[in-house]
Amino acid sequence: MFGRTAAQLVREVNNDDQHIRRFNYDLFDKVIAEIQEHFQQVTTIMEKGQEENEDGQITSVDENYNGAVIHHQSILRNKRCLLAYMYHRANRLQRLRWQLGAVLPEDVKGLLHPSEKEFVKSYSEALSSYMTKLDIDLTVDITPPKDPYIQVRVLDNIGEVLLGDQSTSLVRNSIHFVKRSEAETLISQGLLEEFTG
Amino acid sequence: MANYYDIHDILMQDENVSTVFLHKANGAGFLDPSSEDNNVARGSVVDLPLWLAQDLVQRQIVHVKLPSCFNARVRKEVQADPACIDLRSKCPFYYEMGCKLVELNVDPTLGPYLLDTLRGRYKDLLCKALTATLTGNPKFVPLLTEEETRLFEAGRDSMKAFKKWRLQGPRLERAAILGRKRTRDPTPIWS
Numbered sequence: 281m282f283g284r285t286a287a288q289l290v291r292e293v294n295n296d297d298q299h300i301r302r303f304n305y306d307l308f309d310k311v312i313a314e315i316q317e318h319f320q321q322v323t324t325i326m327e328k329g330q331e332e333n334e335d336g337q338i339t340s341v342d343e344n345y346n347g348a349v350i351h352h353q354s355i356l357r358n359k360r361c362l363l364a365y366m367y368h369r370a371n372r373l374q375r376l377r378w379q380l381g382a383v384l385p386e387d388v389k390g391l392l393h394p395s396e397k398e399f400v401k402s403y404s405e406a407l408s409s410y411m412t413k414l415d416i417d418l419t420v421d422i423t424p425p426k427d428p429y430i431q432v433r434v435l436d437n438i439g440e441v442l443l444g445d446q447s448t449s450l451v452r453n454s455i456h457f458v459k460r461s462e463a464e465t466l467i468s469q470g471l472l473e474e475f476t477g
Numbered sequence: 478m479a480n481y482y483d484i485h486d487i488l489m490q491d492e493n494v495s496t497v498f499l500h501k502a503n504g505a506g507f508l509d510p511s512s513e514d515n516n517v518a519r520g521s522v523v524d525l526p527l528w529l530a531q532d533l534v535q536r537q538i539v540h541v542k543l544p545s546c547f548n549a550r551v552r553k554e555v556q557a558d559p560a561c562i563d564l565r566s567k568c569p570f571y572y573e574m575g576c577k578l579v580e581l582n583v584d585p586t587l588g589p590y591l592l593d594t595l596r597g598r599y600k601d602l603l604c605k606a607l608t609a610t611l612t613g614n615p616k617f618v619p620l621l622t623e624e625e626t627r628l629f630e631a632g633r634d635s636m637k638a639f640k641k642w643r644l645q646g647p648r649l650e651r652a653a654i655l656g657r658k659r660t661r662d663p664t665p666i667w668s
Binding site: 284287291293294325328343344346348349350353360364367368476 | 482500503504516528529
């Protein structure tokens with residue numbers, strides 16, 4: 281009651297700004313059950329009011345009207361909380377598409393609701409088709425470059441990777457001089473780090 | 478009107494205010510644990526969350542009492558030295574809640590009082606934000622309200638960004654979701 285459960289859900293999104301937690305089915309269902317209960321109460325109050333008044337109208341000075349308003353507002357409040365929860369998660373997923381590319385890491389995928397997976401897929405498709413139409417990769421150069429080439433240090437054994445027109449062997453702790461646009465996604469995926477000697 | 482999806486606005490409206498019912502409300506007994514017949518009687522005093530109180534005031538069903546965190550005693554304390562009062566323990570969303578109450582015409586002196594309070598605290602806050610050490614939370618942060626904490630963090634982060642720019646640190650970073658910890662290769666390099 282009082283929309284406290286719903287607020288708890290919103291607080292959960294608020295707590296960590298960057299990370300995505302497992303979709304909270306439990307709380308989510310609880311809030312929906314609460315909404316249904318409020319709805320039932322509104323219907324009962326309305327029916328009772330219509331029986332009492334012979335003309336079947338409920339006016340704003342009515343005692344029943346006040347009760348119905350309270351339940352109605354509770355429904356709206358719960359709805360707002362649920363939508364905000366979904367909205368902020370969706371926003372974070374959108375951001376991930378820009379940072380990590382089209383494929384989400386497996387451990388993130390496990391945290392999502394099926395509808396969110398659907399959302400990520402459609403969003404990614406929409407963005408890719410837009411970029412193909414423009415013929416520009418919009419996800420590179422999010423921070424403006426000073427130099428088209430940068431030095432990077434490899435953080436993990438990756439193996440042979442095709443960088444530019446030649447294949448390079450990326451061994452852990454080796455340092456390479458590569459095109460910035462190619463390194464950018466690898467850095468945000470955590471495989472390389474910018475080397476500032 | 479704040480954004481519909483604004484998390485802070487949603488959480489702020491979860492704060493309780495004390496209200497008096499001007500009319501009877503049927504079927505809303507869950508609001509008042511002392512009621513016996515699932516109705517809230519006229520004249521009963523009930524703590525309602527702000528989102529509900531706000532709407533009911535506009536419909537003139539309830540009357541909002543001034544919350545204790547804005548009463549004369551607190552105001553005197555704050556006026557004595559705004560900078561060192563623990564406002565967070567009084568109400569974590571002190572200013573925004575106050576602004577909402579101003580809209581509801583609870584107290585005509587509340588608006589100017591809030592402005593004075595923020596004015597009194599702002600200078601100190603800004604000084605601390607710009608000179609704060611870059612790691613860890615200093616001990617005065619728990620005294621700040623939510624709004625002030627956001628101001629403080631904004632100030633600190635802009636200083637951080639400025640220093641980073643001066644020192645020409647790395648500008649490309651890994652996505653925050655992957656975590657700070659590096660995944661260590663189990664085999665040492667020299668093997």
